[in-house]
Amino acid sequence: MTDRVAIVSASMTKFGEHWQTSLRSLASQAIFGAIDSVENGISLKDISGLVVGNASSDSLNNQNNLASLIADHSGLKGISAIRVESSDASGGAAIRSAFFMIKSGLINTVLVCGVEKMTDQTEAASLTSIISNSLDSEWEALQGQTLAGAYALIAKAHFRKYGTTNRMMAAVSAKNHSNATYNRMAQFRRAFTIDQILSASFVADPITLLDTAPSSDGAAAVILTKESIAKKFTDSPVFIEGSGQATDTISVHDRKTLERFNATKLAGEQAFKMSNINQADIKVAEVHDSFSIGEILAIEDLGFFPEGKGGPATLDNETAIGSDKVVVNPSGGLKAMGHPLGATGVAQAVEIYHQLRNTVEKERQTNADFGLTQSVGGIGSTVAVHVYSKN
DSSP: OOSOEEEEEEEEOOOBOOTTSOHHHHHHHHHHHHHHTOTTOOOGGGOOEEEEEOSOHHHHSSOOOHHHHHHHHTTOTTSEEEEEOBTBTHHHHHHHHHHHHHHHTSOSEEEEEEEEEOTTOOOHHHHHHHHHTTSOTTTTGGGTOOHHHHHHHHHHHHHHHHOOOHHHHHHHHHHHHHHHTTOTTOSOOOOOOHHHHHTSOEEETTEEGGGBOOOOEEEEEEEEEEHHHHTTTOSSOEEEEEEEEEEOOSSGGGOSOSSSOHHHHHHHHHHHHHHTOOGGGOOEEEOOOSBHHHHHHHHHHTTSSOTTOHHHHHHTTTTSTTOSSOEEOTTOHHHHHOOOHHHHHHHHHHHHHHHHTTOSOGGGOOOOSEEEEEEEETTTTEEEEEEEEOO
16 A cells, blocks of 8 residues: 555535535536546546445435435446445545545545535424434434534533633634635635624533534535556645544443543544654644534644643634644634535545645635644544645
8 A cells, every 4th residue: 555645636515505406416516626627637537436425315315325326417427436424524434435445456546525415404303303313313312412412511521621611612613714704615704703602592501503513505526546647637636644533432421531532532643643744744624613612622632732722722823824833624614614514524625635735715825734634423423534745
């Protein structure tokens, strides 16, 4: 497995509410965008595999066999195609699956598409129920537990152990909304102050509505290939240097601790070890902030800050654009860019691809050489981490 895996193109739809666009059409828009963005050109015959990241098309859209549907609708009929489901880590898991397909030497070039259409479910209670199935259905979801409720328990545990505060969580949301004002693909391009976030209504105490990522429609796509042929497609590929994935107990009540996601620590360790890159090298990271406490956990569990110091670091602008430490979620994160479950992890890779190539809006550029993505499924029950370089 010596040949590195390169990203040679990346594209995404705008995240938001796409009432007039179908699930298959969203996927096709991202796929054709990635194909059309290949600088030196690519033919459909060059693509030998399709991996689709999707969390809930069977429940949200009454559609199974999604990979075959998207291959057919996108002009890729006949190629190997699979759907990967790992809740809202589906996109990150899809990238990992494609990464190892290429590493195996059996496939040269794989297109990864993450897609979700959540607004097909117009009843809030139905959508909440579907999303809550990423918890333990028997022991948690059927008893009334929700993702917001579980994250609230985690936030309170972090508050008690480390002295983290609501203001620190609000600083995460305020930063990410500020970043999204410059991101033309973001669902919410509106800034909020910390005080506005703190005064929002509670979803599950201590989490407010403005600490919570929206339900979104959208798709994102990246084209992966092996290093030896990457220059055929682009003079400036971005390389996936390391990949890690780990799991934890799906039920929160079975965790030994609530103040960290052990799966993030394990997946991060795997990705850093494979890449021979460390935390000090990473200057831009896209992490999973479906609830603002999630970003604080992520930057601690990944080793960017000591345990208990992620909140104060965010409040002190150590993760903001322009920081000499690490810029976190310059896209706006899930909180403001949007969170179409299966598309999110791929959209994170799209952001890092453009960050390392300096092709994002100038207000969001980090001039980084190395980047990282972290995708979380459920309450940290599955996590995928990838490390990227531009050299």
